[in-house]
Every structure is written in C-alpha cells, then in structure tokens.
Amino acid sequence: MNDLTVVGIAQLAVSRPPSRLACLGLGSCVAIILYDPVVKLGGIVHVLLPKAPNHYDQAEKYADTGTKKLVDEMIKEGAIKARIFARLVGGAEMFKAVNLAISNIGRDNIFEARKVLHQNSIRIMAEETAGKRGRSVYFDLDIGKVTVQTAFGGEKII
C-alpha cells in the first residue's frame, strides 16, 4: 500500500510508477482516469458537478473543465495525445426517490466527461458508471490497472 495518493473531490493528480492513485467513495462524482502506456504516465481528476459556470473557482470541480485540464496536464508531463486512453468510474444515483425532484447529476457528469474526451479524440476503453452503488477506485500506474470496488466486497478490474 505504499505511495498511495488519495485524490479528493475537486482534486487532480498526474503521476508515474511506483505511485498509485485512488478515489474513495465515489457517488455521483466521476473519476476520469487517463493513461499513456508508453511513458507509463497516468492521471485522475475527481469531479463533482457537470458544467462549470462562467466564473468558476476550481477547474477540477467540474466535469467539462476538469477533463480538459487533466488532458493538458498529461501532455505537459510528456504524454502524447494519440496514445492516451481513458476510463470513467462513478456517476451513480444514490438516492433515487429524492433525485426525482432534482436532476440526475451522476448521469450529467458522465455525459460531460465523454463529450470533452470525444472533442480531444481520446478513446474511452472502459466504463464502470451509473447504477445505484458507490465505488472506490485504485489506479496502479505501473501496469495501468484500474480496480473498482463497491461496498460489500464487489471488485472488478477494468
């Protein structure tokens, strides 16, 4: 469990092996995970809301600006856009009955993240999104493995 960096809400991290990145307890939040397998550079941004308003405080808080910033950071650190691929985790709908009155933020988060990735021509390799369960995600930068856990022991590698 050494070198595990927890990426909190509205935070962004770009790193190389042997460090590992994690987002704990994703509900309607989405973790956008990018990886360049050739230089073994990986990054996560943990976004809370879908769209940034005109005067936003933190780019990392929103799916549209956060994803864009993560792509820029990856390239600045030496990744090449054509080699980067993406994985998306999160965007669940935790309280369905209450959400009837509000909009489904989880779904909107995923939608915005996909849109920005598409604009940047970045492939989405896998998704572990939507549904009703919260998730925790661990990203091993050495082999680019992403492990997704749900409450009560469900584990999946994407």
Add this chain to the structure above:
Amino acid sequence: MAEDKERKVLGIISEFANIGAGSAATALSHLLDVDLMNDVTTCEILPLSKVADWLGGGNQIVAGTYTYLCGELKSGILVVLPQDSAVSLLNHLTKAEIDLSSLTELQKSALREVGNICLCWYLIAVSRMIDIDMIPAPPDATVDYLGAVLNVPLATLGAKVDTVIAVHTSFKALDRQFDGYFLMLPEESTLNIILERMGEHCK
C-alpha cells in the same frame, strides 16, 4: 471578538441540536418499543469538505437517509447510522438476521422509516422552537460508502452551502451502544434565520 461570536453561535446551535436529537430519540424509543438512554450529544459546525473526516473517513460503509426542506427554509438533511448500529436496529425491528449487502424490500423500507422518523421528529422539535414550519421532501435511504452518500448533498447543495450543523448522539438501548449522526446543511439565508430566531428564543 470573532471568537466570541463563534462560541455564541455554537452555543445557540448546540441548544437547537440537543432539543432536536432528544425528540428524535424519544420517537425512536416508541418505534422500537424499548427504553432508550440518551448518553451524549455533541454538536459541531463544520465546513462541508471536513464532514467525511469528522465521521471517520469516506471509505467506511454506513446507512444514510437523505432529504431536503422545500418550504421557506432551505436545507439538506442527512441521517447517518454506522454499519453496526443500523444492523442492530433493523434486526430488532424486523426480527430477522440482517445482511446489509442484500437487504430485502421490507428491510430497506424499515431502514428508510427509521431515518424518516428520526429526521421528522428532529424537525418538529426545532421548528416549534423557532416557530417556522419545516417541510421535508420524501426521504430515501441507502447503504453504501460514506463518501458516496455525502456526494449527493455536496453536488446538489455544494454551491450554496458551506456550513454543516453536525450532531453526534449516542444512546443505550437493547443492552448495547448506538451511534447516530444528524447532519443539517442549511443555505446561508436559512442559517441566518435560525440564528436570529434562536437568539430571540434565548433571551
């Protein structure tokens, strides 16, 4: 001066929270049909981002019931029960072995009802005290990572709310200790109304 004011606000809010928690505990004791000893109630005012740490980390599994007020006052409300407390409560209510990972519809409904009754009686007590009606939307309950449960109020209210009135209450019943957390996430205007009304009440 600022510290003085902060202490005064915390005093007012503690009074508010204590009366609410007492009322919720009484209701719960009726529901469970057992005597219930209220042990300690502590109250804190926290920024939204610190709540997960206060509750002991985002990666633990909890039972959460969430709703929001839709009347004159605007606030999110979250009742959080730690895993073991939730299991004991459900066990007593449904007289069945409880596995939180695969709750039946009846057990889910019981969980929702426990949260609903606690939060409604809390609201009834505090709304009498400040003499403003509080109207909660129908709540929903889930069992999941604490971080994931907290995501919902963060995302829906995050832009307007930064203060959380966090109450921890522990009580004895059925030969064991229970813990419960009651989080109120008022919009700033609502918090001001509460403080104003409670200020009058305290005089």
